[in-house]
Amino acid sequence: MKTHTRIALILLLLALAGCQGGNVRPDAEGGNLDRTGGLGDPVRRVSPADVYVELGTAYLAEGRINEAFKNARKAVLIDPKLASGHTLLGVLHQRLGQTSEAGRHFQTAVKLAPQDPYALNALGSFLCARGDFSEADQYFRRALENPLYPTPWVALHNAGSCGEKSGKLGQAEMDYRAALRRNPRFAPSLLQMAELSFSKDNYLSARAYLQRYLAEAAHTAESLWLGVRTERQLGDMQQMAVYAAKLRAQFPDSEQVRHLEAL
Numbered sequence: 001m002k003t004h005t006r007i008a009l010i011l012l013l014l015a016l017a018g019c020q021g022g023n024v025r026p027d028a029e030g031g032n033l034d035r036t037g038g039l040g041d042p043v044r045r046v047s048p049a050d051v052y053v054e055l056g057t058a059y060l061a062e063g064r065i066n067e068a069f070k071n072a073r074k075a076v077l078i079d080p081k082l083a084s085g086h087t088l089l090g091v092l093h094q095r096l097g098q099t100s101e102a103g104r105h106f107q108t109a110v111k112l113a114p115q116d117p118y119a120l121n122a123l124g125s126f127l128c129a130r131g132d133f134s135e136a137d138q139y140f141r142r143a144l145e146n147p148l149y150p151t152p153w154v155a156l157h158n159a160g161s162c163g164e165k166s167g168k169l170g171q172a173e174m175d176y177r178a179a180l181r182r183n184p185r186f187a188p189s190l191l192q193m194a195e196l197s198f199s200k201d202n203y204l205s206a207r208a209y210l211q212r213y214l215a216e217a218a219h220t221a222e223s224l225w226l227g228v229r230t231e232r233q234l235g236d237m238q239q240m241a242v243y244a245a246k247l248r249a250q251f252p253d254s255e256q257v258r259h260l261e262a263l
Contacts, residue, residue, distance in 0.1 A: 047079045047082050049074070049079035049085055052074045053072070056071035056092075059071060060088070086106070087118060089105040090106040090126065094126060099130065106119070120142045120143035121154060123139045124136045124143065125158055133163070136162050137162060137163070141159070151183075152179075152182050153179040156175050157176065160192065164192070176193050191209070191226075193209045194206045195226060203234050210227055221254040225243075225259060227240075228247065228263075248260070
């Protein structure tokens with residue numbers, strides 16, 4: 001997997017855990033490794049520090065935070081102007097709850113590569129997690145302005161998640177739908193649309209989105225609990241029991257199981 005792909009997925013997961021939960025698991029920081037950040041600038045900047053960003057991202061994906069930090073720091077020492085190195089350091093500091101340092105590196109990445117959608121999406125996710133919803137949205141929209149952004153559904157989903165967190169459910173739904181127009185199989189947006197449909201008492205729609213989600217992603221406690229509630233509302237007690245059994249078996253200590261036992 002290429003560096004820009006890995007980081008993009010990491011940012012998506014972080015978004016899901018931060019803005020949500022919801023902005024994102026790796027979608028990558030490719031501004032310095034491809035032409036995306038420069039909107040097709042024919043001068044491709046290759047840095048000797050790229051390899052350390054690659055290694056750091058791989059270690060992060062494996063949960064080896066110390067090794068990821070070592071490589072990210074080495075990347076920035078070798079090339080202080082490498083935006084992807086600063087984005088990776090921001091991700092790592094955010095993972096450890098070091099918000100001041102995370103924000104500094106995300107801001108630096110955007111200053112170094114102001115059109116890089118990965119850096120913009122990362123900063124937007126960080127700001128949303130901090131509660132700066134309006135400012136976060138501006139960075140998601142800036143990321144989407146780049147016509148070469150290969151995974152725009154990530155920023156659209158994160159914008160929707162941030163909008164939902166701030167109470168703008170109508171805008172959130174529009175962003176989730178836009179994400180699914182770009183990538184109809186994007187599991188995070190499918191699950192959020194299922195949740196929104198349920199909240200609007202549109203249970204058939206919730207079922208349909210949940211079925212699409214389950215065709216793309218593994219069960220989570222949240223998806224199974226949504227399945228339980230949806231089938232209960234639709235009167236399908238057999239399917240409700242299937243979801244309930246899986247929830248108890250796969251996530252016995254989850255908050256969702258406690259809710260289930262209280263039904």
